[in-house]
Amino acid sequence: MDIKTTFIALIAACITLVACGNSGGGDNSGSASVEASTAPVAMAPFNADSAYALVAAQCDFGPRVPATPAHGRCAQWLEKQLSLHCDTVVLQRATVTTFDGKQLPITNFIGSINPDNPRRLLLVAHWDCRPWADNDPDPAKHSQPVMGANDAASGVAVLLELARTLPKSETNIGIDILLVDAEDWGENGGDENSWALGTQYWASHPHVEGYRPVAGILLDMVGAKGAQFSKEYFSMQYASSVVNDLWNTAAKAGYSAFFRNHSGGAITDDHVTINTVAGIPCIDVIDMRTGTNSGFFPYWHTTADTLDKIDPATLGAVGNTLARFIAGF
Numbered sequence: 262m263d264i265k266t267t268f269i270a271l272i273a274a275c276i277t278l279v280a281c282g283n284s285g286g287g288d289n290s291g292s293a294s295v296e297a298s299t300a301p302v303a304m305a306p307f308n309a310d311s312a313y314a315l316v317a318a319q320c321d322f323g324p325r326v327p328a329t330p331a332h333g334r335c336a337q338w339l340e341k342q343l344s345l346h347c348d349t350v351v352l353q354r355a356t357v358t359t360f361d362g363k364q365l366p367i368t369n370f371i372g373s374i375n376p377d378n379p380r381r382l383l384l385v386a387h388w389d390c391r392p393w394a395d396n397d398p399d400p401a402k403h404s405q406p407v408m409g410a411n412d413a414a415s416g417v418a419v420l421l422e423l424a425r426t427l428p429k430s431e432t433n434i435g436i437d438i439l440l441v442d443a444e445d446w447g448e449n450g451g452d453e454n455s456w457a458l459g460t461q462y463w464a465s466h467p468h469v470e471g472y473r474p475v476a477g478i479l480l481d482m483v484g485a486k487g488a489q490f491s492k493e494y495f496s497m498q499y500a501s502s503v504v505n506d507l508w509n510t511a512a513k514a515g516y517s518a519f520f521r522n523h524s525g526g527a528i529t530d531d532h533v534t535i536n537t538v539a540g541i542p543c544i545d546v547i548d549m550r551t552g553t554n555s556g557f558f559p560y561w562h563t564t565a566d567t568l569d570k571i572d573p574a575t576l577g578a579v580g581n582t583l584a585r586f587i588a589g590f
């Protein structure tokens with residue numbers, strides 16, 4: 262994804278820091294275990310260690326850059342993982358054209374739970390890795406691929422673990438897990454449409470005719486130690502009630518240290534296409550930091566986005582928050 266820096270100055274001027282919007286939302290999640298909350302759990306607990314293992318499994322393939330053997334092996338594994346825990350799995354294969362003129366074979370996956378329920382929630386993550394570590398502090402490494410433990414194996418891992426632990430018979434909604442390809446082949450500082458190629462394809466070729474879930478939630482970089490999820494600009498423009506509901510759920514579960522109650526910048530990511538092309542209100546849960554050169558987590562688009570940067574506490578905060586959100590949806 263790319264950050265729209267022109268928006269940042271604008272947003273920064275408007276930031277109001279609110280200590281905690283929910284008086285019951287204790288800020289204990291910095292060192293919290295995944296079982297930290299005292300709120301009732303209506304479903305099987307999300308297992309952060311299992312999610313961590315799912316991040317590791319993706320990294321074991323190597324960087325999942327489109328049109329590489331590692332990408333192909335991971336695709337086979339993703340299909341199997343979704344098949345284990347979803348009622349139906351659709352593979353969407355296509356060829357897209359990149360900004361640098363490549364014809365790229367891509368695969369999107371849609372794993373559906375309770376496919377006949379008309380009231381649906383869309384959960385999204387990209388599964389590809391960026392071909393170039395062009396934010397690495399060492400220019401000699403800019404041509405190397407990104408391992409993508411956080412960007413974006415973490416989001417995929419949280420969604421796969423959610424699929425595994427959801428008590429299907431007690432879930433009153435239908436859930437679609439969309440794993441999109443070729444998000445991160447974009448041109449840094451270039452055309453915004455060079456990003457999110459898999460999502461662009463899906464948005465114009467939905468897996469179900471007239472697909473219309475109530476809302477969508479995109480996870481991107483949701484596993485790093487000390488993650489900070491701010492209320493991203495486009496998410497608030499298109500789906501503020503979803504943002505506020507999710508953040509309130511996090512606060513009640515004791516995860517306000519991760520889900521910060523303040524405005525973030527505007528990010529070009531898969532959710533923009535889902536809002537503007539598919540017409541589905543969709544938010545982005547993404548790690549935005551102050552004090553880094555990128556505005557994202559410190560190892561964004563570097564060769565150091567590796568498994569050792571992943572913290573199960575962060576995966577647990579996101580997974581448990583989503584599990585509770587789904588239970589109350």
Ligand SMILES: [Zn+2]
Pocket residue numbers: 262391412445562
């Ligand atoms: Zn990225």
